Amino acid sequence: xxxxxxxxxxxxxxxxxxxxxxxxxxxxxxxxxxxxxxxxxxxxxxxxxxxxxxxxxxxxxxxxxxxxxxxxxxxxxxxxxxxxxxxxxxxxxxxxxxxxxxxxxxxxxxxxxxxxxxxxxxxxxxxxxxxxxxxxxxxxxxxxxxxxxxxxxxxxxxxxxxxxxxxxxxxxxxxxxxxxxxxxxxxxxxxxxxxxxxxxxxxxxxxxxxxxxxxxxxxxxxxxxxxxxxxxxxxxxxxxxxxxxxxxxxxxxxxxxxxxxxxxxxxxxxxxxxxxxxxxxxxxxxxxxxxxxxxxxxxxxxxxxxxxxxxxxxxxxxxxxxxxxxxxxxxxxxxxxxxxxxxxxxxxxxxxxxxxxxxxxxxxxxxxxxxxxxxxxxxxxxxxxxxxxxxxxxxxxxxxxxx
Amino acid sequence: xxxxxxxxxxxxxxxxxxxxxxxxxxxxxxxxxxxxxxxxxxxxxxxxxxxxxxxxxxxxxxxxxxxxxxxxxxxxxxxxxxxxxxxxxxxxxxxxxxxxxxxxxxxxxxxxxxxxxxxxxxxxxxxxxxxxxxxxxxxxxxxxxxxxxxxxxxxxxxxxxxxxxxxxxxxxxxxxxxxxxxxxxxxxxxxxxxxxxxxxxxxxxx
Numbered sequence: 001x002x003x004x005x006x007x008x009x010x011x012x013x014x015x016x017x018x019x020x021x022x023x024x025x026x027x028x029x030x031x032x033x034x035x036x037x038x039x040x041x042x043x044x045x046x047x048x049x050x051x052x053x054x055x056x057x058x059x060x061x062x063x064x065x066x067x068x069x070x071x072x073x074x075x076x077x078x079x080x081x082x083x084x085x086x087x088x089x090x091x092x093x094x095x096x097x098x099x100x101x102x103x104x105x106x107x108x109x110x111x112x113x114x115x116x117x118x119x120x121x122x123x124x125x126x127x128x129x130x131x132x133x134x135x136x137x138x139x140x141x142x143x144x145x146x147x148x149x150x151x152x153x154x155x156x157x158x159x160x161x162x163x164x165x166x167x168x169x170x171x172x173x174x175x176x177x178x179x180x181x182x183x184x185x186x187x188x189x190x191x192x193x194x195x196x197x198x199x200x201x202x203x204x205x206x207x208x209x210x211x212x213x214x215x216x217x218x219x220x221x222x223x224x225x226x227x228x229x230x231x232x233x234x235x236x237x238x239x240x241x242x243x244x245x246x247x248x249x250x251x252x253x254x255x256x257x258x259x260x261x262x263x264x265x266x267x268x269x270x271x272x273x274x275x276x277x278x279x280x281x282x283x284x285x286x287x288x289x290x291x292x293x294x295x296x297x298x299x300x301x302x303x304x305x306x307x308x309x310x311x312x313x314x315x316x317x318x319x320x321x322x323x324x325x326x327x328x329x330x331x332x333x334x335x336x337x338x339x340x341x342x343x344x345x346x347x348x349x350x351x352x353x354x355x356x357x358x359x360x361x362x363x364x365x366x367x368x369x370x371x372x373x374x375x376x377x378x379x380x381x382x383x384x385x386x387x388x389x390x391x392x393x394x395x396x397x398x399x400x401x402x403x
Numbered sequence: 404x405x406x407x408x409x410x411x412x413x414x415x416x417x418x419x420x421x422x423x424x425x426x427x428x429x430x431x432x433x434x435x436x437x438x439x440x441x442x443x444x445x446x447x448x449x450x451x452x453x454x455x456x457x458x459x460x461x462x463x464x465x466x467x468x469x470x471x472x473x474x475x476x477x478x479x480x481x482x483x484x485x486x487x488x489x490x491x492x493x494x495x496x497x498x499x500x501x502x503x504x505x506x507x508x509x510x511x512x513x514x515x516x517x518x519x520x521x522x523x524x525x526x527x528x529x530x531x532x533x534x535x536x537x538x539x540x541x542x543x544x545x546x547x548x549x550x551x552x553x554x555x556x557x558x559x560x561x562x563x564x565x566x567x568x569x570x571x572x573x574x575x576x577x578x579x580x581x582x583x584x585x586x587x588x589x590x591x592x593x594x595x596x597x598x599x600x601x602x603x604x605x606x607x608x609x
Contacts, residue, residue, distance in 0.1 A: 086551025105464040106573040
């Protein structure tokens with residue numbers, strides 16, 4: 001392959017492999033003439049882009065970026081259908097430009113828009129959007145607050161919202177600029193209700209495809225579905241009605257972790273609580289991360305290897321394979337309250353086609369029994385409808401708002 | 404700031420069509436040449452010589468306002484072989500629009516003044532209309548220009564041809580030099596005698 005033949009996209013995609021190749025070329029003993037190895041551009045991470053246009057919004061099946069801000073907004077009382085259309089036109093133009101590294105109109109800090117870093121912005125609607133648009137007939141039945149769970153200690157400051165923006169990129173400056181721009185461009189339409197910032201490992205710090213770790217040290221998100229095989233777990237079909245095609249739902253739960261009491265638990269206890277090994281994430285009945293847990297396996301004492309209270313057992317119901325969803329969570333680590341050592345946890349963001357049939361049954365089982373509940377506490381909860389994406393010439397939400 | 408190039412065409416007809424197509428496809432904004440009723444009615448030869456055909460407007464936008472005065476901005480590029488002069492502007496958002504620039508006044512302060520000779524867009528070059536600099540002043544707005552609304556601005560060139568521009572409105576805190584000392588977003592004052600002496604130079608980022 002000639003260097004000239006590489007387009008920008010494949011060049012960026014091949015960046016990680018190229019780094020490895022270059023290291024060999026530098027460190028290895030040269031037997032043959034050196035083969036030219038394409039070097040990634042020094043700003044390859046910052047200049048990488050994700051496609052904005054499509055029947056589905058970006059930021060769902062998109063490989064999770066390192067940083068995320070979830071911004072819940074409330075509609076001002078005078079926002080009607082016409083205003084929603086104008087707001088979505090503004091955001092569509094802003095998001096398209098930002099995601100391609102172009103400064104939006106009237107951006108007072110245009111230089112900050114020049115580093116797309118795989119930026120995606122995913123827009124979701126609470127029930128209030130359907131009301132304001134006069135489209136309550138189209139609101140999904142599941143679009144309402146989750147039922148109360150006994151483990152919940154919800155705080156209003158992390159609950160609900162009329163609109164959500166999930167802003168993700170591999171550069172936190174990019175995220176901050178995008179949030180600031182999108183919120184101030186919308187200031188005559190919305191007010192900020194809450195903002196949650198989260199992070200994962202940054203590009204290049206772990207091999208591509210590595211499942212994230214949460215701040216309890218666990219491999220988190222192993223059982224995510226392959227959307228190439230089972231798109232229906234997340235997406236409404238492309239052939240669905242205009243209002244639904246390419247849509248999904250987003251649940252955002254803020255899960256506080258009590259790392260002080262988690263520290264009191266030894267390693268064996270930690271692994272039993274989840275049913276997975278801490279080092280590899282493999283189930284206690286397997287050796288590799290993606291081995292399927294054997295819930296029937298027993299040890300020498302006749303006890304199940306994966307305990308009755310273990311998280312993986314409680315979360316799983318093989319008789320109901322539809323009870324799965326896409327986890328796209330982010331760690332958070334905020335300033336501790338006075339006298340405390342930390343304020344850490346997980347922004348548990350999940351995407352599913354139907355909240356009622358996929359998310360709630362699992363949450364009910366975990367609410368009834370899951371040893372992890374000893375150290376984790378839901379303190380925020382919100383549910384949103386995520387409309388289909390903007391195809392060429394469309395604005396976000398157009399097919400719903402014009403239904 | 405990066406920009407979108409909206410035209411790359413060889414003939415007037417395909418150029419105009421392409422621009423219209425892009426406007427439709429992007430649902431957004433673009434400069435759209437209009438050779439004027441006379442030119443359009445005559446023949447293509449006349450049309451290809453219209454100055455408007457040489458101009459492209461990139462990233463046009465208007466500062467949203469409730470009433471009173473505001474301004475429209477954007478980059479205007481001339482890919483023709485001859486200089487083009489923009490001599491006037493009109494808009495559907497208000498009865499009056501003027502071409503304004505910033506200049507040093509007698510006391511050394513920068514003041515806004517209506518340009519007497521219009522805006523010259525040099526052959527092969529471009530000008531940028533922006534807060535703190537040259538702009539299309541929109542005066543006497545009585546019906547709010549809401550954020551996200553499209554404002555139509557028509558630029559008239561010195562050969563009589565015109566350029567239609569769709570400049571979407573955005574909330575914007577700067578560009579207050581346009582408003583004079585005794586007005587704000589809600590002002591509805593006569594522009595003729597306004598005092599620009601106290602404009603906010605913070606809006607000029609240079």
